[in-house]
Amino acid sequence: MRAIMLREPGPPENLELTEVPDPEPAPGEVLLDVAATAVNRADLLQRQGNYPPPPGASEILGLECSGTVAALGEDVTEWQLGDEVCALLAGGGYAEKVAVPAGQLLPLPTEVELHSAAGLPEVACTVWSNLVMHAGLSEGDVLLVHGGAGGIGTHAIQVAKALGATVAVTAGSAERLERCKQLGADITINYREQDFVEELKTATGGADVVFDNIGAKYLDRNIDVLRDSGHLVIIGMQGGMQGELNIGKLLRKRGTVSATALRSRSLESKAAIVADVRTHLWPLLDQGTVLPVIDQVLPLGNAAQAHRTLDEGGVFGKIVLTAK
Numbered sequence: 312m313r314a315i316m317l318r319e320p321g322p323p324e325n326l327e328l329t330e331v332p333d334p335e336p337a338p339g340e341v342l343l344d345v346a347a348t349a350v351n352r353a354d355l356l357q358r359q360g361n362y363p364p365p366p367g368a369s370e371i372l373g374l375e376c377s378g379t380v381a382a383l384g385e386d387v388t389e390w391q392l393g394d395e396v397c398a399l400l401a402g403g404g405y406a407e408k409v410a411v412p413a414g415q416l417l418p419l420p421t422e423v424e425l426h427s428a429a430g431l432p433e434v435a436c437t438v439w440s441n442l443v444m445h446a447g448l449s450e451g452d453v454l455l456v457h458g459g460a461g462g463i464g465t466h467a468i469q470v471a472k473a474l475g476a477t478v479a480v481t482a483g484s485a486e487r488l489e490r491c492k493q494l495g496a497d498i499t500i501n502y503r504e505q506d507f508v509e510e511l512k513t514a515t516g517g518a519d520v521v522f523d524n525i526g527a528k529y530l531d532r533n534i535d536v537l538r539d540s541g542h543l544v545i546i547g548m549q550g551g552m553q554g555e556l557n558i559g560k561l562l563r564k565r566g567t568v569s570a571t572a573l574r575s576r577s578l579e580s581k582a583a584i585v586a587d588v589r590t591h592l593w594p595l596l597d598q599g600t601v602l603p604v605i606d607q608v609l610p611l612g613n614a615a616q617a618h619r620t621l622d623e624g625g626v627f628g629k630i631v632l633t634a635k
């Protein structure tokens with residue numbers, strides 16, 4: 312098969328389309344003919360050598376894909392050859408074939424086309440596990456999503472609106488905020504020009520849940536914007552990984568701060584998230600209430616270009632790479 316291989320850690324030019332051996336499905340795994348994969352910010356870090364794959368995972372980049380079931384490993388009974396699916400991966404998506412634990416497959420939602428579905432598993436599992444399973448976001452809550460125009464943000468807006476939450480977002484331009492509004496965001500804040508604490512306190516008195524991709528740089532202000540008993544969920548470190556936590560402020564608000572990573576979870580934990588996503592979130596995709604947000608679709612061979620584009624900023628939603 313052909314796959315995008317990393318010659319050595321470094322710039323996007325180090326990604327090249329190469330012939331490599333096909334993967335074999337181990338017991339409990341499914342082999343997929345990949346239709347498409349999607350580019351994640353974590354892929355950029357892995358390319359630079361700063362985010363190695365977890366033990367046992369493929370060295371090939373790619374945390375999600377869509378495709379067709381091409382072979383079944385021993386003990387797999389819940390999927391059939393020819394099923395159209397999308398899958399959460401620990402790696403291996405930038406390729407024509409990938410072997411995936413059966414518990415990380417999701418059926419193609421009725422309202423979603425196969426290539427677009429490649430952009431769903433990572434955002435769906437991250438958003439659902441953090442906002443709903445972990446922080447308990449529910450109807451009537453106020454959610455603040457940082458990076459509302461990104462892959463995670465565009466999905467979080469739709470899911471939170473479907474749950475009946477009031478959604479505030481930050482983004483870096485008026486145009487991007489307007490597009491977040493079209494997806495359902497109620498309150499839009501330009502992080503380059505406005506203070507999100509001031510803006511949200513004025514609008515709603517604060518947030519019950521803050522969904523944060525920035526980390527250290529926003530830690531103190533994220534605590535400031537929490538309502539009493541609020542929950543700050545950190546999933547990214549775009550603004551650094553070492554911050555100072557004012558425990559006094561947190562304690563007075565009876566607040567919770569948590570941080571999670573999806574890729575390093577055990578197979579059992581990933582399968583549990585995928586099962587919950589399938590039961591509760593997939594019906595929203597089947598109905599078309601939540602849809603993938605795809606900024607651009609490129610052939611797999613253009614992975615380097617996709618990395619440069621994501622790095623430069625300005626992508627709204629996700630970049631998909633098609634393998635066929």
Ligand SMILES: NC(=O)c1ccc[n+]([C@@H]2O[C@H](COP(=O)([O-])OP(=O)(O)OC[C@H]3O[C@@H](n4cnc5c(N)ncnc54)[C@H](OP(=O)(O)O)[C@@H]3O)[C@@H](O)[C@H]2O)c1
Pocket residue numbers: 351352353433437457458459460461462463464481482483484487502524525545546547548549571572573574621624625626628
């Ligand atoms: N922990 C996990 O399991 C997990 C899983 C998936 C993703 N992540 C992480 O989650 C983050 C978001 O992922 P993604 O796929 O959505 O990435 P993305 O599509 O590249 O989006 C990143 C967003 O960050 C925004 N941003 C940059 N500086 C900001 C600031 N100072 N304040 C507010 N927003 C700012 C950008 O907004 P503008 O373009 O509008 O400036 C952009 O929309 C990444 O750090 C990723 O690594 C973590």
